[in-house]
Amino acid sequence: MNTQPPDPHHASDPPRPTRSGPVPRWTAKLRRSLHRTLTEPPTLRHGRVGDIVAPGALHQWWTQVWRTGLVAVVAGGVLLSMLLIHGSPVPGFKSAAAGFDASRSAELRPFYTQKITWHACGTGVQCGQLEVPLDYADPDGPTIQLALARRLATDPDERIGSLVHNPGGPGGSGVEMVQGSIPLTSEKVHSQYDIVSFDPRGVAQSAPIRCAPPAEPADYVSLDITPDNPAEVTTFVEYQKEYGAACQAGSGERLAHVSTRETARDLDVLRAALGDEKLNYLGVSYGTEIGTAYAEEFPDRVGRMVLDAAVDPRINRLDFLRDQAAGFQLTLDAFLTDCATKADCRLGTDLPGARQRLNELLASLDRKPLPAAEAGTLDRDTAVGAIGQAMYNKEAWPALRAALEQALAGNGADLGLMALSGGPGGNFSDAFAAINCLDFPPAVTSAEQIQAQLPSFRKASPVFGESFAWEALSCTNWPAKPVGTPHEVNAPGAPPILVVGTTRDPATPYVWAQGLAEQLDSGVLLTREGDGHSGYVMGSTCVDDAVDTYLLQGRPPADGTRCA
Structure with a gap:
């Protein structure tokens, strides 16, 4: 067995934001990581929280939920x-x-x-x-x-x-x-x-997989992952090409395997x-x-x-992403319905009203981002990422409700920190792209094809649809040929x-x-009727007993x- 030598192209990962460190630049790679956290973060389902703290301390709780369950390694x-x-x-x-x-x-x-x-x-x-x-x-x-x-x-x-x-x-x-x-x-x-x-x-x-950072001119620093004008579309497409080339340069032959x-x-x-x-x-x-x-x-x-x-x-890749958009919207509607029953919900008193209020907030963030303290600014993409992360576990809903209340009052700090603290570390984003692009043929061959699909994605989810639609372009110019098919x-x-x-x-x-x-x-299908990602060890004694009996007794x- 001939062990492969150490990777000579080891590239540093994007800066990890911390509450006490400098405010991170919203680089193109950080924005891609944010979207990929939305499409598949590493199991927030393992977070367990008690009573929700006041909004001012929310960032401490949110960071702890993620870091305890996801990346905690025994100190020393x-x-x-x-x-x-x-x-x-x-x-x-x-x-x-x-x-x-x-x-x-x-x-x-x-x-x-x-x-x-x-x-x-x-x-x-x-x-x-x-x-x-x-x-x-x-x-x-x-x-x-x-x-x-x-x-x-x-x-x-x-x-x-x-x-x-x-x-x-x-x-x-x-x-x-x-x-x-x-x-x-x-x-x-x-x-x-x-x-x-x-x-x-x-x-x-x-x-x-390591993706050597591509050159980041000013156009890429604030990359819009849901482009809505020709200039933004052109920048988005060019970045996708450069990102694939950077992964090839940083990973070599590993990229195809x-x-x-x-x-x-x-x-x-x-x-x-x-x-x-x-x-x-x-x-x-x-x-x-x-x-x-x-x-x-x-x-x-x-x-x-x-x-x-x-x-x-x-499922083909395009339907995969559209189904996910609809799934996040279904859970978001459950959150909004729940929110409307709470006295502290600033979104409204029923589902239609809460939907409208949230859409108005997101539209205003797209036009004019809010100040977000240590997170810099809160724009629409960042807010959607934070909301999507909270859909993974119902226990995160009170924190999201508090952060949305703060954003409606003109302060994006807690919602911004939820997005930053929830992001996966290491090479998650690079591996996510490389594996998906080998497993699926490209969903589309051009930005024009995505634009033609936008109405169906918006119908699936007014909030998440566009983010998922534009992710379909990620493998279009990928340098390694796909090996999987649905x-x-x-x-x-x-x-x-x-x-x-x-x-x-x-x-x-x-x-x-x-x-x-x-x-x-x-x-054999076992169903958990409820909200959140996955079913086992999610609080259902019925599911846990059924899985345990199968694993222990066959x-x-x-x-x-x-x-x-």
Whole structure:
């Protein structure tokens, strides 16, 4: 195995805003990150909050919600013991070549039989690396290292095996999620499973995609991601071209090898290296795309698989984005309806009135941004990003209500800080673009095609429609050729696969979960009736019990089970 040398084109990430640091410039890349946070942030669903604080302290609460659940890493981890923990046999452990099919490729055997060396990297957390081919068509060529993390089962005598988790994205770091302080499963499941995750190829610590910053003339500093005049459209299109070229320059040959299909093959190597005959897997949001690809490629190696907040693989990119716009609008209408019942809601006393008041606020921000203290200024794009982030978790609604009240009074500080604090870090935006542009053919070939689609996107969502429509241009001039196409997945021969959908999920509309469960030969649909992104460990005892029973006993709920 020939390990790829360190990346010589390592480019620094965009500046991360902090409450105490300098006011960040709204660069083009920051604006793109903001939009991509809207389309798929790394699981705000894990945030848990109590009573909402006063608006003046809102930024402290909001930052804590995101950072606790998403990127919290145990402080001082580098000072912990460097004692190496090798993968010694444990109950349920199989040979290191578990499930290796020699008929596939003898050249892959060294990858399937490798042993992971684990070391402490936080309280109760172990980290390691997995070596995989950069290109599975050339297993003797360059290789890359994937970052891993795990928490061992708390009741080793009852250990079932490993449960591999992916939090979503594309671009979300599984390692950071395991190192964070928020449980990814119930205590019962963790007692019998090692909770394992990884940074998929191209993400965070796993041969990350790096997009060397393109030259940013003044025209790009305030890039409008929802252009509404010819000059703004021209600037937007030119930036898209330069961004793709920058990703090619910063990432080289890696840019063509970060597809979800390749990640699914990595997942099978990981399964074998963990010593498991079958893959037990919990994928959330984009993580369901990885799981679906795995089930299609290796149906006989599927163990207990939960696909939560599912994506329908038959959807083309344009419909995908339009469906998401409609999903965010559905959840926003639920928020506005809820707001209208509150005494402190400045938006109105019914849904039509609240919609109108919000649209008026956003239109005024497009014409004249508000001062936003440490966030600089609050314009329409920034406000829409902040509102969209709050749709992921109903517990964020009181904070959003307070921030909107402040904005209606002429102060954009808290809404601006919600947008900044919610943004994902690391190389999320770059990985998001690279993976999507390999997985989907370009949605459109020109800005004119997007403009022709704008009425349908606005109909899907007066608030979010334009943002999602213009995202469709992101892969039009991408330098790496796409390898994926929308198609039906049946996974014949796989055991029952549990698909979880939430009726008012903004990012992965419920109809996608219905579609995936329907097309999988062994799909079982479990429904959470409610708001927010994903269903498991979101406060529904009914959903949690059903998922836990399936993971621990292998017994899925009846197809079509519905939970509050």
